[in-house]
Amino acid sequence: MTRNITLSLIVIVLFLPFSPLLLWSVADGWYFPQLIPDQWTLANWSAILTASTKVGEGFLQSLVIAALSTGLALLVGLPAGRALGLLDFPGKGAIKILLLLPIMVSPLATLMGIQFILIRLGLSGTMLGVVLVHLLPTIPYMTLVLSSVYANFDTGYEAQARTLGASPIQVLWQVTLPLIAPGVVVGALFAFLISWNEFLLTFFVGSGRVFTLPMVLFTSLQGGNTGVTAAIAITSILPALIFLLFSSQALSDDSAIGGLGDV
Amino acid sequence: MSNTPYFSIQQLTKSFRKTLAASDVWLDIQQGERLSLLGPSGCGKSTVLKLIAGILRPDRGEIFLANRLLNRVPPEQREIALVLQKGLLFPHLNVGENVAFGLKMRGISRAEQETRALAMLEQVQLGGFAHRHPSELSGGQAQRVALARALVIQPKVLLLDEPLSALDASLRSDMQTLILQLQKETGVTMVIVTHDQSEAVVMSDRIALMFDGCLRQVDTPEVLYQQPCDQTVARFFGGVNFFSAEAQQHQLSLPGGDTLITDYPQQGTVDVTIRPERIHVLAEAICSTNLLPVKVVQNRFTGTQRHLVLKTPDRLELQAWVPPSQDFAIGQSVFAHLPADALWSFSPDSQLVSTLPQTV
Numbered sequence: 130m131t132r133n134i135t136l137s138l139i140v141i142v143l144f145l146p147f148s149p150l151l152l153w154s155v156a157d158g159w160y161f162p163q164l165i166p167d168q169w170t171l172a173n174w175s176a177i178l179t180a181s182t183k184v185g186e187g188f189l190q191s192l193v194i195a196a197l198s199t200g201l202a203l204l205v206g207l208p209a210g211r212a213l214g215l216l217d218f219p220g221k222g223a224i225k226i227l228l229l230l231p232i233m234v235s236p237l238a239t240l241m242g243i244q245f246i247l248i249r250l251g252l253s254g255t256m257l258g259v260v261l262v263h264l265l266p267t268i269p270y271m272t273l274v275l276s277s278v279y280a281n282f283d284t285g286y287e288a289q290a291r292t293l294g295a296s297p298i299q300v301l302w303q304v305t306l307p308l309i310a311p312g313v314v315v316g317a318l319f320a321f322l323i324s325w326n327e328f329l330l331t332f333f334v335g336s337g338r339v340f341t342l343p344m345v346l347f348t349s350l351q352g353g354n355t356g357v358t359a360a361i362a363i364t365s366i367l368p369a370l371i372f373l374l375f376s377s378q379a380l381s382d383d384s385a386i387g388g389l390g391d392v
Numbered sequence: 393m394s395n396t397p398y399f400s401i402q403q404l405t406k407s408f409r410k411t412l413a414a415s416d417v418w419l420d421i422q423q424g425e426r427l428s429l430l431g432p433s434g435c436g437k438s439t440v441l442k443l444i445a446g447i448l449r450p451d452r453g454e455i456f457l458a459n460r461l462l463n464r465v466p467p468e469q470r471e472i473a474l475v476l477q478k479g480l481l482f483p484h485l486n487v488g489e490n491v492a493f494g495l496k497m498r499g500i501s502r503a504e505q506e507t508r509a510l511a512m513l514e515q516v517q518l519g520g521f522a523h524r525h526p527s528e529l530s531g532g533q534a535q536r537v538a539l540a541r542a543l544v545i546q547p548k549v550l551l552l553d554e555p556l557s558a559l560d561a562s563l564r565s566d567m568q569t570l571i572l573q574l575q576k577e578t579g580v581t582m583v584i585v586t587h588d589q590s591e592a593v594v595m596s597d598r599i600a601l602m603f604d605g606c607l608r609q610v611d612t613p614e615v616l617y618q619q620p621c622d623q624t625v626a627r628f629f630g631g632v633n634f635f636s637a638e639a640q641q642h643q644l645s646l647p648g649g650d651t652l653i654t655d656y657p658q659q660g661t662v663d664v665t666i667r668p669e670r671i672h673v674l675a676e677a678i679c680s681t682n683l684l685p686v687k688v689v690q691n692r693f694t695g696t697q698r699h700l701v702l703k704t705p706d707r708l709e710l711q712a713w714v715p716p717s718q719d720f721a722i723g724q725s726v727f728a729h730l731p732a733d734a735l736w737s738f739s740p741d742s743q744l745v746s747t748l749p750q751t752v
Contacts, residue, residue: 275426276512285480288447292474293494304498307484 153359171379173356177364184361187345192368194256194331194341196323198263202320203313205264210275212315215284231265234309239265240333247334254336259302262334263327267320273321278312318372325368396424396459397551399581404453405441413439418454426575426582428592431602432628437585441551444583446742457548468497473542476553477554479534481526487513487537488522494542495557495586496546512544513537515574522738532563539571543578543587550575552584556591589629593617601625615668619736626736628666633671634709637664648706654735663738670734671712673700674727683731686710688720702728 153159154173156166177184212218213225231239243262244253252258282305290304291297306313328343335344342365349358397420404417421427429437442448443474446467455462462470473494481490489496492509500508516536526534540688542550552571556564574593577583586592592599593613600610609621620626623634632697637644637652639662644652652664677683689709690701698718702710710728712730720726 208394283480285478286482287478288442288445288467289474289480290482290493290497291447292470292472293541294468294497294498295493296466296468299497303493304482308482310484337403342522 139328142336147363150359150362152353154363156356170356173354173360176357177360182349182357182361183340183345184342184364187340188255188341188364190339191325191341191343191365194260194263194339195321195368197260198267198324199317199320201260201264202267203270203317205322206271206316207313208273209268211279213272213276214279215282228269230269232269236265236329240330244333251333254338256339258334259341262330263324266323266327270323271316271321274316275309275312278309282309294356298332321372322369325365333361396456397421398458400454400456402439402454402456404440404443404455404585405451406436406448406491407451408441412436412605414443414450416515417602417605417607419607419610421581421583423581424579425598425603426572426584426596428513428596429583429602430586430589430592430599430628431587433587435602436605437515437587437602437609438553439605441474441583441585445551446470447474471548472551473544473545473546473547473549474551474553475538475542475555477537477557479538481529481534481537481541483526485526486522487518487524487526487529487641489536490526490543491522491544493541498545507526508544509540512540512663515543516570521528521679528534531559532567535559535567536570539574543574543580546578547580550582552582554585554587557586564591573597585749600626606689610658615732618684618734620665620738622738623663623665626729628665631665632668635664635708637737640666644737646706646708648704648708650684650704652708652730652735654737656735656736656737657733658737658739660739664737666710666734666736668699668711668713669697670731671702671710672717672731673712673714673727674729675720677727679729682732682735684708684728684730686726686728688724688726690721691720691722704728 150168155169155171157168157170157172159166176182180186209228211230213221227282247253247258247262250258252261286304286308287300288299295303305326326343327341328347331339331341331344335341337344342361346358346361347363349361352358401417401419401421405412406414415436416679417440421426429440431437439448444449446462446465450463455489455667457472457556462707481487482493485493488506488509490510492505495508506710510519510522513522513717516539517557518533518536518540521529521533521537531535539555557565561566568591571582574632576729584592584595586595589599596613598610599616601608601616603624609616609625611619617629617635620631622627623631626634635646639645639654639660642654642655642657644662644664648654650741660674673682684704685723688700689703690699692699696716697713698716700712700714700720702712704710724740
C-alpha cells in the first residue's frame with residue numbers, strides 16, 4: 130500500500146514537468162487564466178509528421194549519429210576502461226585527469242580550434258565531423274563507466290576459460306563481454322543519450338548542414354509555434370524513455386551481473 | 393617406454409617485481425600420478441600451478457608434457473585443466489553449458505557436447521542439475537561442476553588449486569573421496585595445491601613441500617612424516633620433539649648423559665626428532681634400551697588421544713600422544729620408550745636439500 134503511494138508520488142514528480150508539454154502539444158490555443166486548454170487538436174502532431182518540419186529527417190540523423198558515436202566510444206572505451214580498471218601503470222592518475230578534461234572544460238573554449246581543424250580536413254558540416262566531435266563528451270563517460278566495471282571484474286574467469294580451451298577471441302566473446310554486459314549497457318546508454326541531446330557541438334561543427342533533432346527543436350522554438358515545439362520536444366524524449374525501460378529490464382536480470390562481484 | 397618422465401618441470405623460476413615466487417623448481421611426475429604441492433600460504437605453490445597452466449609465463453625454466461615443450465604453447469592448447477578454489481562457474485551459463493564450455497570451444501558438435509556433459513555430470517553425482525543456474529548450487533555442488541567442466545575435456549593433467557579449502561570439514565572428505573575416485577577412473581595425472589598437510593597426505597602419492605618459492609622435499613607422505621629432511625619440514629608435518637645429541641656409531645648421547653641407540657648411522661652433532669605418537673609411555677621399566685625416566689607435567693585429553701608432556705631430570709621436554717586408556721597423574725614418574733626405528737636425525741646445519749625427484 131505505502132509502496133504504491135510512494136511509487137505514484139515518484140511517477141508524478143518525474144512526469145509533472147512534462148505535463149504542460151503534453152497539453153501544449155494537443156491544445157488549440159491555451160491562454161491565461163485557463164488551467165487546462167478548452168480546445169483540443171492533433172494538428173501539431175500531424176504537422177511534425179510532414180517533411181516540411183524536418184522532424185523525421187532530424188530524428189533519423191540523430192539516431193545515426195548517436196549510434197555511430199556510441200559504437201566508436203565503445204571501441205575506445207572497452208580497452209581503455211580495461212587498462213584503467215585492471216592495470217597499474219605509471220601515469221594512470223594523469224591519464225584519468227586527461228580523460229576528464231573534455232567534461233570539465235567548456236566546449237566553447239575548444240570549439241574554435243576544433244572547428245578550424247575540421248574545416249582544414251574538410252569535415253566541417255559533415256556527418257562524420259559531427260560524429261567525431263560527439264566523441265569528445267562520450268568517450269570520457271564511456272571509459273569511466275567501463276573502468277569501474279572492469280575494476281570489479283574477476284579476470285580469473287578469463288584464465289579459467291583459457292585453460293578450458295578458449296582462444297583469446299573466444300574468451301572475449303564468450304566470457305568477458307557477456308559478464309560485463311550490464312556495464313556496457315549503462316555506458317552505451319550514457320553515450321547514446323549524450324550524443325542524442327548534444328546541441329552546441331552539433332550546432333558549430335554541423336554548420337547548419339547536419340540537422341539533428343535538437344537543431345529542429347531549436348529552430349522550431351525560435352519560430353514561436355508552441356504547440357509544434359512541444360510535440361517535437363516530446364518526440365526527442367522518446368528514445369531516452371525507451372532506453373530506460375529496456376536497460377532497467379536488462380539490469381534487473383541477476384544472472385547478467387554475476388561476474389561483477391558486489392556492484 | 394622411454395626413460396624421460398611424462399611430465400617434467402625444470403629450473404622453473406618466476407618473480408613478481410622483487411619477490412621470488414618460484415625459484416629453481418624441478419619436478420618429475422609420472423603419468424597417472426597424484427602429486428601435492430604443499431606449503432604455507434604465499435610459498436609460491438599457486439604460482440607454480442599457474443606457470444604449468446600457462447596463465448603466467450616463467451622467467452626461466454622449461455615445462456615438458458609427453459615429450460613436448462610447453463613454454464610457448466598457449467594455455468588453451470596445453471591439454472591441462474585447472475580447477476580453482478572459487479570454482480569460477482560462468483554465471484551467464486547454466487550448469488550444463490558450463491560443463492560443455494571446453495567442448496564448445498573445441499568446436500565439437502552440439503549433440504556430442506550434450507551427451508558428454510550430461511555423462512560427466514552423472515559422474516560427479518549431479519545428474520539432473522544441467523538446467524540449474526550456478527547461483528542455485530551449494531559450495532560443494534559448484535566445486536563438483538567445476539571438476540566436471542575440467543575433466544570433460546579429457547586433459548592430460550588436472551591441476552587443482554586449493555579446491556576444497558572453501559568447504560566445511562565433512563563435505564571436504566566426501567569431495568576428497570570423489571576426486572580420488574574420478575582420478576582413478578580417468579587415470580589423469582593430477583597436481584593438487586594445498587596448505588593442509590592432512591589433505592596432501594590423503595590425496596597424493598607424493599608430496600612436494602615448498603617454502604619461500606623453493607622445493608624443500610619431494611617424497612611419499614610416509615617419508616615426509618618419518619624421515620623429514622630438516623626441522624622446518626618436520627615441524628610442518630606436526631613434529632614437536634627436537635633435541636640435539638652427539639651421534640657416534642648408532643649411539644646418541646644426550647646432553648644429560650643418557651644414551652639412545654638408533655639404527656641410523658650418523659656422526660657428529662645432530663638434531664634428533666621423534667614423532668609424538670611413536671613414543672611409548674610405560675609405568676614400569678620393562679625393557680632396558682632407549683628408556684628415559686620422565687615425569688608427567690601435562691596431560692590433555694583430546695577425545696581420541698591423550699597428549700602428554702614429559703620432562704626428563706635434565707629438563708628435556710618430550711611430547712607423547714598415547715591412547716586415552718593410558719591415564720597418568722601430573723607429577724607421576726614414568727618411563728618414555730623411544731623405539732630405535734622411530735628416532736630420526738639430521739645435522740642442525742643441514743642446507744636446503746633440493747631433493748631430486750624419485751620414482752614412485
